[in-house]
Amino acid sequence: MHNHTHTPHWDIFCAVVDNYGDIGVTWRLAKQLAKEYGLAVNLWVDDLASFGHILPALDPKCPTQTFEGVCIKHWDLPLSQDYQPGEVLIEAFACELPPEVLCKITKAHQAGDKVPVWLNLEYLSAEDWVEGCHGLPSLQRSGLKKQFYFPGFTDKTGGLICESDLLATRQRWQESEQRLNYFTQLGLSGIAADDTVISLFSYETASLEALCQHWSQGKQQVHLLVPIGRSLNSLATFIDPQQDLAPGQRFCHGKLAIHLLPMTDQQGYDRLLWSCDVNIVRGEDSFLRAQWAAKPFIWHIYPQEEDYHLIKLEAFMALYCHNLAPEVADAWKALNIGFNQGSQEALLPLWQQVITAHAALTQHAQKWPDEAINDADLATRLVQFVKNS
Numbered sequence: 528m529h530n531h532t533h534t535p536h537w538d539i540f541c542a543v544v545d546n547y548g549d550i551g552v553t554w555r556l557a558k559q560l561a562k563e564y565g566l567a568v569n570l571w572v573d574d575l576a577s578f579g580h581i582l583p584a585l586d587p588k589c590p591t592q593t594f595e596g597v598c599i600k601h602w603d604l605p606l607s608q609d610y611q612p613g614e615v616l617i618e619a620f621a622c623e624l625p626p627e628v629l630c631k632i633t634k635a636h637q638a639g640d641k642v643p644v645w646l647n648l649e650y651l652s653a654e655d656w657v658e659g660c661h662g663l664p665s666l667q668r669s670g671l672k673k674q675f676y677f678p679g680f681t682d683k684t685g686g687l688i689c690e691s692d693l694l695a696t697r698q699r700w701q702e703s704e705q706r707l708n709y710f711t712q713l714g715l716s717g718i719a720a721d722d723t724v725i726s727l728f729s730y731e732t733a734s735l736e737a738l739c740q741h742w743s744q745g746k747q748q749v750h751l752l753v754p755i756g757r758s759l760n761s762l763a764t765f766i767d768p769q770q771d772l773a774p775g776q777r778f779c780h781g782k783l784a785i786h787l788l789p790m791t792d793q794q795g796y797d798r799l800l801w802s803c804d805v806n807i808v809r810g811e812d813s814f815l816r817a818q819w820a821a822k823p824f825i826w827h828i829y830p831q832e833e834d835y836h837l838i839k840l841e842a843f844m845a846l847y848c849h850n851l852a853p854e855v856a857d858a859w860k861a862l863n864i865g866f867n868q869g870s871q872e873a874l875l876p877l878w879q880q881v882i883t884a885h886a887a888l889t890q891h892a893q894k895w896p897d898e899a900i901n902d903a904d905l906a907t908r909l910v911q912f913v914k915n916s
């Protein structure tokens with residue numbers, strides 16, 4: 528068996544469907560594999576402009592560039608950069624690999640050369656069936672084997688992305704009370720230590736309008752920190768959609784101040800989550816980072832056909848709440864369901880209950896990460912999975 532095309536690097540292919548989740552997840556994973564496992568990782572991305580929103584230092588015109596030890600390559604059509612089969616080949620979220628790549632690994636297979644461990648990294652779900660599907664092979668017509676890698680919350684799944692020093696770093700940050708400094712660094716002003724600060728990174732929902740009305744008429748000063756994006760489409764009553772919006776702008780309505788933020792890199796976004804009293808997050812990656820932030824949160828799940836996302840939401844909430852006091856759990860669950868269904872007035876008493884239970888929810892949120900990670904994080908399990916393949 529000759530092996531000359533085989534170099535021990537990993538390739539991750541990511542097609543940006545919409546939004547930032549696909550690139551967000553693969554970028555986190557690539558960074559961690561490079562940093563903690565010393566792996567040579569190529570991250571192939573078809574849309575560098577979108578990637579630039581969460582990695583502002585990226586040059587969208589540059590075909591190959593390295594950040595945090597990861598070689599980022601533009602995945603164009605036809606593929607203009609050479610692909611050499613490495614140790615592992617990951618197609619993220621069932622993206623279709625470029626024909627040039629399939630051709631190379633098929634030829635290697637036919638020649639009897641070693642081929643990469645080929646994995647389809649799937650979306651995260653807390654549903655029960657995930658355990659049964661994690662690791663299943665999918666035999667290709669070419670005779671090659673591809674395997675499903677399912678992230679998840681139990682020890683029989685592929686785990687959750689969490690860098691080895693993340694929870695300790697987050698804890699130190701929160702203990703040293705850096706949040707007001709951080710808000711200043713982000714260009715925000717007028718936030719006092721006792722004010723309620725909420726971050727908002729969601730899709731469109733009518734619930735936001737009702738919540739903002741409620742906050743504007745309340746007794747407590749509320750600051751809503753909004754990285755510029757889709758949430759603003761649901762805030763038209765509070766922010767005139769016709770005007771030019773820019774980071775740093777502030778819109779005050781009674782007791783509510785809405786602050787516009789720039790999108791930052793992932794580390795900056797993590798810090799934002801660590802610094803707020805409540806985080807409204809969405810999709811897959813910000814949802815997980817809100818859990819690592821150990822603060823109460825609302826999850827705006829990515830909408831799917833026939834409301835399938837509500838089943839995923841229920842599955843996660845059942846897991847998250849299993850040892851939370853029932854009255855707190857019920858209010859928190861109902862708030863999440865209502866927010867995802869676009870409820871308005873019905874949401875307000877639930878918000879009040881959740882805020883009243885803020886201390887209990889925070890205590891729960893602090894314990895949750897260890898429980899969720901179980902025996903090991905995703906990168907650790909993935910490296911082991913590859914060793915066993």
Ligand SMILES: Cc1cn([C@H]2C[C@H](O)[C@@H](COP(=O)(O)OP(=O)(O)O[C@H]3O[C@@H](C)[C@H](O)[C@@H](O)[C@H]3O)O2)c(=O)[nH]c1=O
Nearest residue numbers: 546547548551581754790791792793796810811812813
């Ligand atoms: C607001 C903000 C986000 N981010 C990052 C955090 C995350 O990595 C990323 C956002 O990704 P998500 O939270 O997953 O939400 P999203 O809505 O952007 O992505 C979605 O894409 C769909 C195609 C998937 O099917 C969904 O499951 C979901 O992943 O953006 C920053 O780095 N800086 C910022 O300022």
